[in-house]
Amino acid sequence: MVLGIILGVVLAGIDGGKDFVIDWVKPWGTIFVNLLKLIAIPLIVASLLKGILDLKDISKFAKIGGRSILMYVGTTIVAITIGLIIVNLVKPGEGISEETIVTMTENYAGDEGVTSKLTTAEEQGASGPLSFIENMVPSNVFEALGDNGNMLQVIFFVIFFGLAMLLVPPEKTTTIKHFFDGLNDVVLKMVDIIMLSAPFAVLALMATVIVSSESWEILEALLYYGLTVIAGLIIMIIFYLVIMWLFTKKNPFWFLKNLAPAQLLAFTTSSSAATLPVTIERVEEHIGVDKEVSSFVLPVGATINMDGTSLYQAVAAVFIAQALMVDLTFMDQLTIIFTALMASIGSAAVPGAGMVMLVIVLQAVGKFTPEQIAIGLTLIFAVDRPLDMLRTTVNVTGDATVSMVVAKSLGKLGDPHPHEVDEYLDNLSHEDDAEERNDE
Ligand code: ASP
Numbered sequence: 001m002v003l004g005i006i007l008g009v010v011l012a013g014i015d016g017g018k019d020f021v022i023d024w025v026k027p028w029g030t031i032f033v034n035l036l037k038l039i040a041i042p043l044i045v046a047s048l049l050k051g052i053l054d055l056k057d058i059s060k061f062a063k064i065g066g067r068s069i070l071m072y073v074g075t076t077i078v079a080i081t082i083g084l085i086i087v088n089l090v091k092p093g094e095g096i097s098e099e100t101i102v103t104m105t106e107n108y109a110g111d112e113g114v115t116s117k118l119t120t121a122e123e124q125g126a127s128g129p130l131s132f133i134e135n136m137v138p139s140n141v142f143e144a145l146g147d148n149g150n151m152l153q154v155i156f157f158v159i160f161f162g163l164a165m166l167l168v169p170p171e172k173t174t175t176i177k178h179f180f181d182g183l184n185d186v187v188l189k190m191v192d193i194i195m196l197s198a199p200f201a202v203l204a205l206m207a208t209v210i211v212s213s214e215s216w217e218i219l220e221a222l223l224y225y226g227l228t229v230i231a232g233l234i235i236m237i238i239f240y241l242v243i244m245w246l247f248t249k250k251n252p253f254w255f256l257k258n259l260a261p262a263q264l265l266a267f268t269t270s271s272s273a274a275t276l277p278v279t280i281e282r283v284e285e286h287i288g289v290d291k292e293v294s295s296f297v298l299p300v301g302a303t304i305n306m307d308g309t310s311l312y313q314a315v316a317a318v319f320i321a322q323a324l325m326v327d328l329t330f331m332d333q334l335t336i337i338f339t340a341l342m343a344s345i346g347s348a349a350v351p352g353a354g355m356v357m358l359v360i361v362l363q364a365v366g367k368f369t370p371e372q373i374a375i376g377l378t379l380i381f382a383v384d385r386p387l388d389m390l391r392t393t394v395n396v397t398g399d400a401t402v403s404m405v406v407a408k409s410l411g412k413l414g415d416p417h418p419h420e421v422d423e424y425l426d427n428l429s430h431e432d433d434a435e436e437r438n439d440e
Contacts, residue, residue: 011207032201050181052158052295064296072301072304072402075305082239083229094322096323113352132345137153149348159296191281205269219383232312233312259397266396267390267393268389270388297407306398320376326367355380
């Protein structure tokens with residue numbers, strides 16, 4: 001990561017350096033992220049199905065589901081409240097001069113990044129109140145499996161399929177069960193293999209982020225806003241560690257050390273969805289959460305539990321109001337809590353999604369004109385990427401924390417059992433040697 005930052009800084013200062021990074025370095029990062037996304041769906045299907053089939057009775061499933069959803073909603077409300085308190089105390093928007101607002105707006109008016117977010121938000125906002133549930137039920141399972149954005153549809157199908165399997169005589173489902181058991185192990189091994197290239201990919205991703213970032217002057221104008229979000233996110237991480245320690249009595253440093261590779265990936269890729277395979281591997285093998293719990297809690301969490309995102313949305317909404325001198329009442333702030341909660345559930349687990357849903361939060365407050373919303377978005381756009389990296393790290397940490405607490409409450413937090421990528425390789429070569437000797 002450090003080498004990537006150094007490479008980015010050095011090359012950004014050289015003529016043609018940025019193009020070099022985009023042409024020759026960035027693709028390696030993209031390939032790595034694609035590899036992770038490639039195995040996300042097979043892993044969710046195999047791991048969730050195995051988790052459900054391992055449940056000896058169906059009522060346990062309701063317990064896992066109920067507890068995790070409750071904790072997801074609870075932690076998100078805490079995150080939004082932290083965001084609101086800190087932004088109201090620091091008031092980062094009041095220091096923004098009109099001049100800065102004009103320069104920012106001129107710089108980014110019509111910028112593709114901003115306009116595409118506004119259009120996407122408009123499309124999403126146009127859907128009805130029940131569309132969230134409606135969209136969860138796919139009409140074609142292969143279409144759902146073919147699109148990483150349809151994770152909830154896949155989860156719905158697998159749960160439905162798994163529960164139906166429990167109701168069929170066991171001897172009829174042995175083959176299916178063995179098939180998915182095997183698939184699960186193979187895909188987890190693919191995670192190990194992909195992670196061998198992580199150091200190089202992280203270097204490539206970091207260098208790309210650095211050469212694509214804005215100039216320091218622009219970042220400086222938004223320094224207090226950025227620092228406010230960062231302070232909120234740090235408080236949130238401390239909150240997780242306290243919760244985790246209170247419920248499981250595990251050492252917070254041990255937890256962070258074992259989760260670190262997933263957090264690092266969340267930071268560099270800005271996508272909880274791309275990070276999911278690694279989160280699952282870390283939480284199951286290195287932290288010891290039983291598959292029955294992690295296989296449901298983590299994929300669902302990656303899609304609907306975004307505490308970092310909702311904290312950011314709360315801070316950003318109030319910051320924009322402060323900068324544009326829009327007065328927000330207590331009721332308006334309550335509206336922000338409610339809509340940011342809904343928005344974090346509805347945000348896709350991909351880079352920049354939190355900003356799209358921010359538009360919906362701003363619209364719900366009802367005090368911003370469409371022009372003001374566009375100006376507000378352009379204002380914070382320059383620092384969105386670094387903040388996205390940080391909030392994604394918090395999102396992933398939140399999912400892992402909830403899975404640990406839920407597992408503990410059900411007696412499903414066991415001992416870690418890490419697997420090495422090459423642990424079976426020795427056996428293989430020994431077997432080969434033995435065969436060769438036999439042949440001789
Ligand atoms: N990038 C975030 C994630 O994947 C979502 C967001 O806040 O934009 O978790």
